[in-house]
Amino acid sequence: xxxxxxxxxxxxxSKLYFYDLNLKANYQIDDNNKIFLSGYFGKDVxxxxxxxxxxxxxxxxxxxxxxxxSGKLFSNTSLIYSKYNYNVHILDNSNDVKVTSxxxxxxxxxxxNYYLNTANxxxxxxxxxxxxxQPGNAVSSEASSYNDISLxxxxxxxxxxYLSDEWNASNKLKITYGLRLSELNVLGPGTFYTYDQNxxxxxxxxxxxxxxxxxxxxxxxxxxASYQLNEQSSVKLSYDRNVQNIHLLSNSSFSSTSVYLPSSxxxxxxxxxxxxxxxxxTFHQGxxxxxxxxxxxxxQNQIDYKNGADLIGNENIEADLLYGDGRAYGWETxxxxxxxxxxxxxxxxxxxxxxxxAGINDGNYYPATQxxxxxxxxxxxxxxxxxxxxxxxxxxxxxxxxxxxSQKFSxxxxxxxxxxxxxxxxxxxxQRLDLGATLIAKKTAKYESSWTFSLYNAYGQANPYTIxxxxxxxxxxxxxxxxxxxxxxxxxxxxxxxx
Amino acid sequence: xxxxxxxxxxxLIALTIAVYSCTKTIEPPLVNSPPQLVIEGxxxxxxGPYHVTISKSVDFYADNTYPGVSGATVTITDQTAGVNDVLxxxxxxxxxxxxxxxxxxxxYQLTVLLDGKTYTSTSTMPYPVALDSIxxxxxIVKNLIxxxxxxxxxxxxxxxYKFSVQVNGVKVKRFQTFDDRLSNGKYINTDVVxxxxxxxxxxxxxxxxxxxxxxxxxxLSEAENIAFYNSDQAAPATPTSNITGGCLGYFxxxxxxxxxxxxx
Numbered sequence: 001x002x003x004x005x006x007x008x009x010x011x012x013x014s015k016l017y018f019y020d021l022n023l024k025a026n027y028q029i030d031d032n033n034k035i036f037l038s039g040y041f042g043k044d045v046x047x048x049x050x051x052x053x054x055x056x057x058x059x060x061x062x063x064x065x066x067x068x069x070s071g072k073l074f075s076n077t078s079l080i081y082s083k084y085n086y087n088v089h090i091l092d093n094s095n096d097v098k099v100t101s102x103x104x105x106x107x108x109x110x111x112x113n114y115y116l117n118t119a120n121x122x123x124x125x126x127x128x129x130x131x132x133x134q135p136g137n138a139v140s141s142e143a144s145s146y147n148d149i150s151l152x153x154x155x156x157x158x159x160x161x162y163l164s165d166e167w168n169a170s171n172k173l174k175i176t177y178g179l180r181l182s183e184l185n186v187l188g189p190g191t192f193y194t195y196d197q198n199x200x201x202x203x204x205x206x207x208x209x210x211x212x213x214x215x216x217x218x219x220x221x222x223x224x225a226s227y228q229l230n231e232q233s234s235v236k237l238s239y240d241r242n243v244q245n246i247h248l249l250s251n252s253s254f255s256s257t258s259v260y261l262p263s264s265x266x267x268x269x270x271x272x273x274x275x276x277x278x279x280x281x282t283f284h285q286g287x288x289x290x291x292x293x294x295x296x297x298x299x300q301n302q303i304d305y306k307n308g309a310d311l312i313g314n315e316n317i318e319a320d321l322l323y324g325d326g327r328a329y330g331w332e333t334x335x336x337x338x339x340x341x342x343x344x345x346x347x348x349x350x351x352x353x354x355x356x357x358a359g360i361n362d363g364n365y366y367p368a369t370q371x372x373x374x375x376x377x378x379x380x381x382x383x384x385x386x387x388x389x390x391x392x393x394x395x396x397x398x399x400x401x402x403x404x405x406s407q408k409f410s411x412x413x414x415x416x417x418x419x420x421x422x423x424x425x426x427x428x429x430x431q432r433l434d435l436g437a438t439l440i441a442k443k444t445a446k447y448e449s450s451w452t453f454s455l456y457n458a459y460g461q462a463n464p465y466t467i468x469x470x471x472x473x474x475x476x477x478x479x480x481x482x483x484x485x486x487x488x489x490x491x492x493x494x495x496x497x498x499x
Numbered sequence: 500x501x502x503x504x505x506x507x508x509x510x511l512i513a514l515t516i517a518v519y520s521c522t523k524t525i526e527p528p529l530v531n532s533p534p535q536l537v538i539e540g541x542x543x544x545x546x547g548p549y550h551v552t553i554s555k556s557v558d559f560y561a562d563n564t565y566p567g568v569s570g571a572t573v574t575i576t577d578q579t580a581g582v583n584d585v586l587x588x589x590x591x592x593x594x595x596x597x598x599x600x601x602x603x604x605x606x607y608q609l610t611v612l613l614d615g616k617t618y619t620s621t622s623t624m625p626y627p628v629a630l631d632s633i634x635x636x637x638x639i640v641k642n643l644i645x646x647x648x649x650x651x652x653x654x655x656x657x658x659x660y661k662f663s664v665q666v667n668g669v670k671v672k673r674f675q676t677f678d679d680r681l682s683n684g685k686y687i688n689t690d691v692v693x694x695x696x697x698x699x700x701x702x703x704x705x706x707x708x709x710x711x712x713x714x715x716x717x718x719l720s721e722a723e724n725i726a727f728y729n730s731d732q733a734a735p736a737t738p739t740s741n742i743t744g745g746c747l748g749y750f751x752x753x754x755x756x757x758x759x760x761x762x763x
Contacts, residue, residue, distance in 0.1 A: 145687045249733070307736030308721045320733075403735045405725075406532040409556040409747050410565050411539065411738075412663060413672035416722045417729065418556050418737050418747065420532045428527070462523065468730040469559070473694070476672065477563050481527060486520045 018044040036064040047089075056086035072115045080107040096144060101136040103260070105129055116165075123178075124163040131156045131246075133262055151315050155187040156262050158245055164222070172228045180220040184245050184263055186213040192265045197359075199306060199319035214265045218243045233281035236293075244270040247303055249321075259317070261303075266318045268301040289336040299326035302355050302368075304422075324357030326368065344380035351375070360422050367401035367423050374398045374429075391436040399427030405469055408479060415479050417469055427467065428483075433458045449497040456490040529559050536568065536746040538618060540594075540609055542575060542601045543709075544627060544754045549575070549601070551586060551594040551609065556747065567592020572612040578621070579605035601752065603627055609742070609750040618744035623712050624752035628658060630708040633758045635698075636690050643695040644762065646706050647688055654684030659716035661753075662691045665705040666698055673697075673727070676720040692727070698762055707757040714741035715751035722749075 023039040039061045047053035060082040067075045085102035111125040133154040140146045164178025188207025196202040207213050224238035245263040247270060263269050278293035302324050309320035330351025337343050353368040360366065378394040404425035405417030436454040443449075457463075465486040472478040540551035551573050554565040573586040573594040579602070586594035599607075603626045611618040628650060636645045652658055659678045664671040675691055691706060698704055711719065721738035729735050741749050 145685050145689055146681050147683065147685060149681060305734035307734055308724070308739065309733045310724070404527070404529055405559055405729075405735075406530040407535060407556040408559050408561075408563070409535065409537040410554070410563070411719070411722045411726065411748070412674040413670055414674060414726050415563050416726045416738060417559070417735075418532065418535055419735055420530050422734065422736075424530050425527065428525070462521065465520065466730040467525075467527075470727075470729075471563075471672070479559060479563065480524045482522055483525050484520055484522045488521065 016046045018042070032068040034066040036062070036066065038062045052091070053089035054086070057084070059083045074113045076109075076111045076113075078107070078109040078111075080109070081105070082107070097138050097140050097146060099136055099138045100134075102132075102134045104132040104134075106132075119168045121166040122163070123166075126159070126161045128157060128159040131158065131262055149315070152190045154190075154262055154264065156245070156264075157185045157187060159183050159185075173225065174228075175223065175225045177223040178221075180222075182218050182220060182243055184216045184269055186215075186262075186264055187211065188213055193316065193318075194266065195316070195319040199316075201316070201319070216263065216269050218269060218271065232283065233279070236276075236278045236280070238277075239273070239275045242272045242274070244272070249303060249305065261317070264318065267303065267321070268323070270302065271300040273298045273300075287337065287339045289338060290334070292331070292333045294331050295329060297328040299328065299355075302326040302357065304355060304357050304360060306359065307422075322357045322359045324355060324360075326353065326355040327365075328353040328368075341383045342380065344378070346379075347375075347377045349375040361424075366421070369400050369402070369423060371401045371423075372398045387440050389438045391438075393434045393436075394432070396429065396431040399429050399464075401425070402427055402467070404467075415471060428464055430463050431461050432456075432463065433461075447497070449495070452494045452496065454492050454494070456492065457488055460488040462488060526560070531558075536613070536618075537565065538609075538611055538742055538746050538748040538750070540573075540575075540748075540750045542596075542599065542607050542622075542624070542752045544601045544603055544624065547600065548596045549599065550596070551575070551611070551750075553592050553594070553611065553613070568613065570613070572610075574608075574610045575599055576608040576610070577602075577605055578608055603754055605752070607750075607752045611742075611744075616744060618742050618746050620714070620740075620742040620750035622715055622741065622750050622752040625658070625710045625712055625754060626653075626656070627754035627756060628653060628660070628708060628710050630706070630756040630758050633704070633706045633760050635704075635760075635762055640695060642699075643693075644698050645690045645693055646698070646704055646760075647690050648706060648708060649686070649688050650708060650756075651686050652679045652682055652684060657683075657713070659711045659713060661709040661711055661716075661719055663707050663709060664691060664693065664697075665707075666702050668703070668705075671697060674719065674723060676716060676723050678716060678720070700762055702762045703759060704762055705757055705759045707755050710754045710756075711751050712753075715749050715753070717741065718749040719751075 019042065021041040025038070026034060026036045028034050040059065042058040043055065045055040060080065062078060062080045064076060064078045067077070069075065082105045083102060085100070088099040090097045107127065107129040109125065109127040111123065114122040114124070116122055135151040135154065137150045138146070139148050160180055160182040162178060162180040164176060167175045167177070169175050188211040189209040191204050191206050192213050193201050194203045220241045220243055222238070222240035224236060224240070226234050226236040228234045247261045247263070247267060249259045249261060261267060274295055274297045276293055276295035278291060280291045282289050303321050306320045306322055328351065330349055332347065332349045334345065334347045336345035351372060353371040354365040355368050356363065356365045375397040376395070380392045382390045384390060401423035402425050403419055403422050406420050407418035408415045409418060410416070434454065434456050435458045436452060439451045441449045441451055462483070462485040464483045466484045468482045468484070470480060470482055472480040534555040534557060537554045537556055538551065540549070542549045553568040553571050555568060557565055567590070569588060569591050571594070575584050575586065575596060576582070577599055582599060584596050584599040586596055589595045601624060603624050606621055606623045608619065608621045631649045631651070634647045634649070636647050638645060646664060648662060657679060660676065662675045662677065664673070671693065673693065677687070677689065718738050718741050724732055725735060725738060737747065740747055
């Protein structure tokens with residue numbers, strides 16, 4: 001897409017494209033049964049001739065059966081398949097490496113809705129997901145300097161049973177409460193290691209296909225009460241617990257190399273207990289909406305990297321991890337204009353997310369990478385005519401917490417950096433304004449087509465993609481901090497149609 | 500191993516992406532820390548004398564000039580032969596050996612006494628690995644030429660390497676590590692990463708294949724990641740020294756095999 005503009009001939013032999021495809025269909029079998037089918041395919045390809053190729057794909061398919069047992073009992077049965085994969089191909093002299101990696105999920109879900117009486121609506125059901133993670137195989141040619149590597153596939157089944165009740169205790173008080181019992185089973189086949197404090201293998205055991213390596217059972221209670229103060233305003237108080245079995249390990253600066261890991265014999269499910277309270281109100285017969293909320297989260301089984309963790313081709317990535325607790329708290333405010341030709345919203349969040357992990361910053365609380373003190377989002381849409389709609393979307397947030405050096409010293413004549421603490425510096429704040437205009441070209445009952453003209457990062461803010469500490473190429477007796485920005489303003493035209 | 504090839508490729512891709520990107524230097528505030536003590540020393544299988552340098556780290560925004568530290572008592576002991584060599588401070592912060600001779604398979608201990616504190620490290624010299632030849636990779640990036648080293652990795656041992664380069668007799672201020680974790684027993688052909696313009700036509704390029712032990716490699720490979728690839732580290736941190744006592748730097752007993760070639 002962008003390669004056509006490039007002058008460099010190498011770049012002209014390159015490919016950069018992506019596509020997305022959405023499909024949706026539903027079928028009414030009879031009065032009580034309806035089938036829904038939906039699918040999504042996406043693929044991104046980037047390659048530089050004779051040098052490098054990268055493609056990643058996303059795919060999900062959902063089949064859902066909606067069944068009406070009676071006027072009080074409804075059921076939804078879903079089968080969901082999803083797959084995410086990426087392939088990297090590197091060519092370099094005689095050394096070539098092909099790396100493939102994929103995550104596949106098979107998900108079954110059975111939900112029931114039961115209208116017990118006018119005051120109580122029950123939801124209950126169960127679900128089970130089989131996760132298959134193929135972390136990576138690297139294949140090289142005979143002449144390559146590298147041996148092939150194959151990382152062990154990871155298997156797990158996540159199951160849950162749940163019941164919740166929406167109870168209209170009075171015409172002013174509504175209480176939603178429930179319990180979810182979730183269990184994660186880490187399964188064989190494979191060899192599973194435990195590690196000592198220095199990250200060396202302490203013990204290993206082998207499991208056959210289907211054997212349970214480790215089970216985690218977690219009850220997840222929740223309760224939320226909302227009270228209608230008057231026609232316009234209400235207050236809410238809630239507590240809930242959430243368990244997370246897919247863990248995102250973000251890299252300190254390079255988000256494209258973030259790693260997702262499933263819970264394992266070493267990595268425990270992350271647990272978040274949250275209490276929150278809020279005030280909500282509408283103005284002018286619902287034309288405006290305002291809300292403000294406070295929250296506090298207690299986090300268990302948080303994960304971060306050991307100092308100097310190396311992720312490339314690392315089969316024992318779990319040996320490079322540390323575990324501990326965390327906390328997050330914040331205040332969110334939201335204001336929305338819902339009606340009229342001009343609509344939009346403004347939101348502001350003040351928050352803090354911290355971790356406390358033995359082995360990092362002497363076991364003191366430190367900001368998590370994604371800790372954002374301020375986050376502002378402003379969105380506006382203006383319906384100028386039946387054909388034209390204009391939009392503007394502005395976002396501002398505090399930069400991520402990052403680990404930057406404080407001193408430097410010489411190793412073999414090259415400056416090497418000394419770091420005193422994890423995540424004690426901040427990336428520059430991020431800000432961006434996107435503008436858009438949509439023209440409806442054709443609209444009939446069955447067919448609709450439109451053109452969207454957009455300007456990404458309209459005022460060309462140089463947001464950092466990477467920050468690098470390096471020797472100043474113009475004066476090798478100095479070091480400098482170099483910020484790289486990937487895209488400044490990017491114009492785009494898209495054509496959409498629906499039928 | 501560090502997959503340096505892949506990193507050099509990623510560097511090239513980063514350069515290509517640069518067609519669509521832009522860079523600028525910034526001066527963000529950095530955390531203040533007191534200067535740290537740095538000890539750097541080596542014994543090799545090439546002729547002595549060998550050197551130990553002691554210096555202090557400086558602030559990131561200061562010049563790359565590191566003040567030498569005088570008055571230390573520096574000893575290198577050949578533990579295998581049972582020989583002690585007390586080094587002489589030949590210039591500020593530079594300490595030089597007298598008699599000790601580096602031999603593959605021998606273990607050496609460095610002891611530094613300074614201001615009432617003791618810093619020690621031991622390193623065992625590995626068996627030498629011969630550098631067969633060097634060639635040049637004329638990369639797709641203009642003026643970026645990189646030496647390519649060719650050598651056989653011995654399958655019987657775990658091997659750790661460092662590549663260093665001299666151009667017309669002047670040491671390039673860059674180093675690169677390699678180990679055989681993903682390459683054991685392979686014939687290795689790998690690029691030695693240099694900056695654009697570092698070598699030109701008619702330059703005499705000398706590449707050394709330095710074999711080190713594990714402790715020195717841990718420090719050097721972490722130092723390399725921090726020095727040249729700090730923007731893609733998961734958790735950047737001070738490289739782990741193989742010297743105990745609370746200082747930065749490393750001590751290495753190492754073998755050296757070099758090849759020279761004029762760039763045509």
